[in-house]
Each structure stands twice: as C-alpha cells, then as structure tokens.
Amino acid sequence: MLFLNHIENAIQSIRSNRLRSILTAIGVTIGIASITAILSLGVGARSIISKQVDELGGTIAVVRPGVPQNTITQNINHLSGSQYAASTLTKQDISSLKKIEHVTEAAPLMILQGAVRGDTTPSSNANIIATSPSLEKINQLKLLDGQFLDPDLIETTAVVGHQLAVDLFGTEQVIGKSVSVRGQSFTIIGVLQPTHAPINFNTVDLDSSVFIGFESGILQNQGTAHIQQINLQVDSVNNLESVVVAANKTLLKNHLNQADFSVMYGDSIAQPNSQLFGIITGVSVAIAAISLIVGGVGIMNIMLVSVAERTREIGIRKAMGATNSTILMQFITESLILSTIGGIVGYGLGYLLAFGVSLLLTFDPAFSWQVAIAALLVSVVTGTLFGAYPAIKAARKDPITALRLYN
Amino acid sequence: MTEKTPPPVIELTNLKKRFGIGDAAHYALDGVDLTVKKGEFIAIMGPSGCGKTTLLNILGLLDGQVEGSYKLNGQPLESLSRRKQSHIRSEQIGFVFQSFNLIPRLTVLENVALPLLYKGDLKIKRLKKASKMLKTFHLGEREFYMPHQLSGGQVQRVAIARALVNEPSIILADEPTGNLDSNASHIIMEELSELHKKGNTIIMVTHNPYLTTYASRVITMLDGKIDTDTFHLPSTPAPYSEKIPLNKTESEGA
Numbered sequence: 001m002l003f004l005n006h007i008e009n010a011i012q013s014i015r016s017n018r019l020r021s022i023l024t025a026i027g028v029t030i031g032i033a034s035i036t037a038i039l040s041l042g043v044g045a046r047s048i049i050s051k052q053v054d055e056l057g058g059t060i061a062v063v064r065p066g067v068p069q070n071t072i073t074q075n076i077n078h079l080s081g082s083q084y085a086a087s088t089l090t091k092q093d094i095s096s097l098k099k100i101e102h103v104t105e106a107a108p109l110m111i112l113q114g115a116v117r118g119d120t121t122p123s124s125n126a127n128i129i130a131t132s133p134s135l136e137k138i139n140q141l142k143l144l145d146g147q148f149l150d151p152d153l154i155e156t157t158a159v160v161g162h163q164l165a166v167d168l169f170g171t172e173q174v175i176g177k178s179v180s181v182r183g184q185s186f187t188i189i190g191v192l193q194p195t196h197a198p199i200n201f202n203t204v205d206l207d208s209s210v211f212i213g214f215e216s217g218i219l220q221n222q223g224t225a226h227i228q229q230i231n232l233q234v235d236s237v238n239n240l241e242s243v244v245v246a247a248n249k250t251l252l253k254n255h256l257n258q259a260d261f262s263v264m265y266g267d268s269i270a271q272p273n274s275q276l277f278g279i280i281t282g283v284s285v286a287i288a289a290i291s292l293i294v295g296g297v298g299i300m301n302i303m304l305v306s307v308a309e310r311t312r313e314i315g316i317r318k319a320m321g322a323t324n325s326t327i328l329m330q331f332i333t334e335s336l337i338l339s340t341i342g343g344i345v346g347y348g349l350g351y352l353l354a355f356g357v358s359l360l361l362t363f364d365p366a367f368s369w370q371v372a373i374a375a376l377l378v379s380v381v382t383g384t385l386f387g388a389y390p391a392i393k394a395a396r397k398d399p400i401t402a403l404r405l406y407n
Numbered sequence: 408m409t410e411k412t413p414p415p416v417i418e419l420t421n422l423k424k425r426f427g428i429g430d431a432a433h434y435a436l437d438g439v440d441l442t443v444k445k446g447e448f449i450a451i452m453g454p455s456g457c458g459k460t461t462l463l464n465i466l467g468l469l470d471g472q473v474e475g476s477y478k479l480n481g482q483p484l485e486s487l488s489r490r491k492q493s494h495i496r497s498e499q500i501g502f503v504f505q506s507f508n509l510i511p512r513l514t515v516l517e518n519v520a521l522p523l524l525y526k527g528d529l530k531i532k533r534l535k536k537a538s539k540m541l542k543t544f545h546l547g548e549r550e551f552y553m554p555h556q557l558s559g560g561q562v563q564r565v566a567i568a569r570a571l572v573n574e575p576s577i578i579l580a581d582e583p584t585g586n587l588d589s590n591a592s593h594i595i596m597e598e599l600s601e602l603h604k605k606g607n608t609i610i611m612v613t614h615n616p617y618l619t620t621y622a623s624r625v626i627t628m629l630d631g632k633i634d635t636d637t638f639h640l641p642s643t644p645a646p647y648s649e650k651i652p653l654n655k656t657e658s659e660g661a
C-alpha cells in the first residue's frame with residue numbers, strides 16, 4: 001500500500017525532473033547495454049560448437065589424447081595447440097574403434113604445421129590435416145568442386161579448403177593444380193565449400209586447411225602417427241552413449257589400462273572452447289561493469305541532490321507521521337525506479353547492439369531469459385546499492401533541522 | 408463511586424531545551440512547567456525568540472533531546488520509541504507550521520492527503536477525505552493547484568486542512584494566521600474554535616492579541632519561561648461571527 005505510493009511518488013518526482021532523470025538513467029543504460037550485448041554474444045559463441053554437433057545429427061563422438069581435461073588452463077593449452085606433444089593415440093586405436101558395434105565411421109585427424117605453397121606465394125596460416133576419406137561423411141563436408149580424398153587414388157592427392165584455395169591461387173578453380181606441402185608436391189582433386197566456422201569441434205579452421213591422406217601424413221611426420229583427434233560417427237543417437245562406453249573399454253585395453261585419452265560427446269566436446277569463451281565473456285563483463293559503477297555513482301549523485309533539495313519535504317513528512325524506514329523506502333524506490341528504467345532500456349539497446357555486431361560475426365547472439373534476469377537483477381542491485389546511502393541520509397534527517405531550513 | 412480521571416494530555420515539569428554546547432550553550436526553554444488538560448484551547452504569546460516554536464516542536468515529538476520531564480497522555484517521552492512517536496504524530500497530532508507548510512511538488516489535494524498516507528488509508532479514501540476537508544475550507548476548486556499557485560492565506564488554510572484531516576486530538580498551530588489580514592485570520596480562528604467545541608485540544612502560537620479571545624487559556628512566554636498563564640471563557644468577537652457565514656469567496660489579503 002505504502003509501497004504503491006512510493007512508486008507513484010517516485011514516478012512523479014522523476015517526471016518533474018525529466019531531463020535530470022533521463023541523464024541519470026543513461027549511465028545505467030550504457031552499463032546494462034554493454035553487459036547484455038557481451039553476455040548474449042558470449043552465450044551465442046559458446047553454443048556454436050554444440051550447434052555444429054547437433055547439426056551433424058548429434059551422432060558424433062570425439063576421442064582426444066591425454067587425460068580428460070577439467071581445469072581451464074589445461075583446456076587453454078589444448079586449444080593453443082599441443083600438437084607438438086606426443087599423442088597417446090595410435091593407428092591401432094583407430095582400427096579397434098572402427099570395430100565397435102554401431103560405429104559407422106572413424107576418421108583420425110593428424111594436424112601438422114609447415115609451409116604450404118601454391119604457385120608462388122606461401123601461405124602462412126594453413127593447417128595440414130592428414131586424415132582418412134571417411135572424414136567427409138562424418139563431418140558432412142560439402143565439396144565445391146572435385147572430390148574428397150579417395151583410397152583408390154594415389155597417395156599424393158590433396159583437398160583444399162575454400163579460403164586456402166583463394167589464398168594460394170587467387171581463385172577457387174584449382175582442380176589439377178599442384179600444391180606443395182612441407183616440400184612435397186600434391187595434386188589438388190577437390191575444393192571444399194566454405195564452412196564459415198573458424199571455431200569448430202575439430203579445433204582447426206577447415207576453410208584454411210589442406211587435407212592429405214593419413215599415410216602421407218605419417219610419412220611427412222618421420223613415420224609416426226601423431227593423432228590429435230579421432231572423430232567417430234555412430235549409427236544413431238540412441239547408441240551414442242553405449243558406443244562411448246565401449247570405446248572407453250576398448251581404448252583402455254589397448255593402452256594397458258592407462259586412461260591417457262578421453263572420449264567426448266555432446267556438450268563436453270565443446271567444453272574447452274566454451275570455457276575459454278566463458279573467461280573472455282567474464283573479463284569483458286567485468287570491464288563493462290565499470291561503466292555500470294559509473295552509472296551507479298551518477299544515481300547516487302542525483303539522489304543526494306534530490307535529498308538535499310527535499311530536506312523540507314522530509315521534515316514535513318516526518319511531522320505528518322512518516323517513520324525513518326518509510327522515508328528510506330521512499331528514496332530507495334526512487335533510485336530503484338531510475339536504475340530499473342535505465343536497465344530495461346539498456347537491455348533492449350544491448351540486444352540491438354549484439355545483433356549489429358553479430359552481422360560481422362559468424363554466430364547470432366543468444367536470446368536467453370538468464371541474460372534478461374541478469375540485466376534486471378544487476379540494475380535493481382545497482383539502484384539499491386547506490387541509492388542506499390542517499391536514502392539513509394534522508395531517513396536520518398532530524399525533523400527539526402529539516403523544518404528549520406528555509407525558515 | 409470515584410471516577411478515575413484520565414491523565415492530562417500534556418504534562419511538562421521543569422522542561423529545558425539547550426542549543427549549542429559549552430560557552431555557546433543557550434537555553435531556548437529554561438524550565439517550563441505546564442499541564443494541559445483535554446479540550447483546552449491555549450494561545451501562546453511572547454516576543455520573537457522566546458521559545459514558542461521550540462516548545463511546540465517538543466510537544467509534537469519532533470524534538471526528543473530535552474532535559475526535564477514530558478508526559479504525553481501520562482506516558483513519559485523516554486518510554487516512547489522513535490517508531491511509536493511517529494505513530495503518535497500520525498494518529499493524534501496535527502501540525503501547522505509557522506511557514507513553508509506545503510510540499511511544493513505535490514498538489515493541494517495530495518498535500519492534504521499526506522497524513523492519511525502514513526496512517527495507512529487507501530488512496531481513494533485518502534483523496535476523498537482530503538477533498539472533503541478542503542471543501543470545508545472553501546478550497547474545493549483549488550484541489551489540483553500546486554502550492555505556488557496559491558495566495559498566502561490559501562496556503563495557511565490548506566495547511567490547517569491538512570493538520571485536521573486525520574482527526575487529531577491535539578492540534579499544534581504555529582502562527583496559523585501568520586501574515587494574514589484580520590478577516591482571513593478570523594476565518595481560520597472560527598475553524599479552530601469549531602474544533603475546540605468538538606473537544607479537541609489546541610495549542611496555538613500567535614502574535615495577535617485579538618485572536619486570544621478565541622482561546623480558553625492564554626500563556627505568555629519570556630526568555631524560555633512561562634511568564635503569565637490566564638484562564639478565561641472563550642468568546643467570539645461580535646463583528647466577525649456574523650460576517651463569516653456570508654463569506655463564501657476567498658477573500659484574504661497580503
């Protein structure tokens with residue numbers, strides 16, 4: 001009842017100082033807008049990989065060398081390419097995995113670093129992926145031209161990603177041309193369609209990769225297989241979990257009971273990436289929070305002015321029977337409404353901003369009620385926190401002194 | 408059959424109020440003894456600075472830092488929590504200040520309805536009561552005016568309407584007729600008289616000796632002490648008693 005009046009009263013007071021209120025709320029608006037934009041983009045980015053796996057029918061499992069990585073630093077090491085560390089996965093593992101019931105395909109990914117040359121210019125950031133022909137089926141790779149790796153063809157054939165073709169030759173018409181991979185010449189038999197997915201569960205950007213046969217890769221790597229990942233395809237989603245169990249069992253046997261590998265599926269495939277995004281999002285939000293603090297200080301400032309201006313009013317209200325807590329609530333409500341209005345507008349603007357930014361990116365901002373709740377909660381907390389001091393000051397005013405003012 | 412007499416509404420014993428400390432200390436009230444019974448209409452007079460407003464503020468529980476004893480309806484001031492004091496202000500006391508009575512950003516109606524808010528009335532009820540009260544002061548057409556759109560006399564009348572709206576048993580009025588002309592002053596005094604007849608206790612500060620005729624008791628103060636204290640029968644000055652009913656328009660001057 002009294003609270004309703006506080007709201008009414010606050011709105012009236014905000015209205016009568018329209019410009020001042022708008023300027024104050026803008027501080028919070030900016031803070032909440034940046035937090036909303038960052039969070040929604042962050043959540044959007046984190047779901048890229050899960051979405052990719054889902055789009056492939058959700059029937060993908062991935063085997064990676066090393067113990068399951070749980071800490072963030074380990075994951076970052078993994079992402080930043082532990083290619084040079086020895087892999088615990090072997091060729092033997094691939095054939096064992098293929099034999100598991102319900103596994104339809106298995107393709108190793110052996111990622112090498114080295115010079116990739118076209119006619120003239122060397123490409124600096126090309127990935128060399130030695131893999132088997134089944135990768136085409138597992139990853140549902142689409143070809144722009146030509147065909148993917150084929151066991152029937154000679155070993156020195158290669159497939160290039162769209163971006164790499166353009167980088168190396170300046171055109172996508174590169175079938176039959178020869179590409180030099182770490183000094184060895186390969187004939188291009190296919191070009192992939194652009195995937196526009198620099199972040200994916202293969203941990204490399206397929207668009208700027210060259211694919212060569214797995215055996216060629218081993219030859220290039222002084223005769224040792226260095227497998228970063230084995231992609232498994234399962235015949236149906238329902239069998240995914242049983243395959244994962246069986247794969248773990250089989251690999252444990254192969255590795256003499258040493259759990260130096262991890263089998264992942266579903267969201268856990270994306271875990272290293274999403275943790276990294278989590279950190280990036282967190283840091284950005286923390287920076288954006290600073291602008292929110294500035295907004296909060298703005299509210300505090302204007303509320304202090306408001307309390308000073310209304311000293312007489314406070315005295316009159318107290319004489320009419322208002323308790324200290326009533327006065328406290330009156331002013332808290334006012335700052336709360338200021339910050340909430342700022343927050344709601346900021347939330348809307350934040351999404352607009354996120355959509356604007358996402359036009360330049362490969363993913364959409366995520367609409368989630370969590371972000372909405374977070375934005376609302378943060379603005380409410382800001383209003384309460386920064387409104388508290390002025391409100392306490394108002395509540396503590398001695399009615400006599402308040403009434404004497406202007407007397 | 409001895410009927411138990413209720414305690415006096417107000418009982419002050421050797422009440423002192425000091426402002427400042429050390430060498431700068433100054434007693435605005437310097438030993439006031441006063442007993443006010445229910446239904447009295449007291450007019451307080453005295454030179455400027457003798458402590459009239461200070462006394463009224465203390466009586467209205469706005470200032471609790473005093474020496475001596477103050478019992479309100481038999482309850483000592485020290486025994487009342489701050490919340491309880493707010494409650495008493497809301498339920499039992501009506502204030503008219505010396506000046507700047509109204510909250511400038513609220514309408515006349517909202518100003519008058521204010522005491523009812525803290526009493527806990529619903530909005531519709533608040534506005535209805537306030538509107539009714541304003542009508543008795545011939546301010547019905549000014550409900551939605553802002554205070555700065557009123558004349559000085561109208562402001563004082565709105566302030567009195569507000570002091571009465573929660574039907575307080577004690578009315579504390581600090582120069583309610585302030586700088587109004589005698590005609591406007593008597594309209595206000597008639598209202599207070601009316602309330603007095605209904606059994607309310609009224610304590611009013613005034614500088615105008617003619618207005619003390621409405622009161623049942625006149626107290627003069629000097630340097631923080633009570634100087635004289637006279638009881639008499641209240642009477643209404645003849646010229647005005649006939650004039651008031653005819654006075655429908657708001658005629659008050661600067």
Ligand SMILES: Nc1ncnc2c1ncn2[C@@H]1O[C@H](COP(=O)(O)OP(=O)(O)OP(=O)(O)O)[C@@H](O)[C@H]1O
Binds near residue numbers: 404457459460461462
């Ligand atoms: N907050 C204060 N600090 C210091 N001195 C004060 C304070 N309030 C009042 N006084 C002093 O107390 C004395 C009494 O003041 P008070 O306002 O009660 O006078 P008054 O009788 O109402 O005068 P007036 O008729 O002019 O309204 C004055 O000397 C005044 O200076």
Ligand SMILES: [Mg+2]
Binds near residue numbers: 459460461505581
């Ligand atoms: Mg005074």
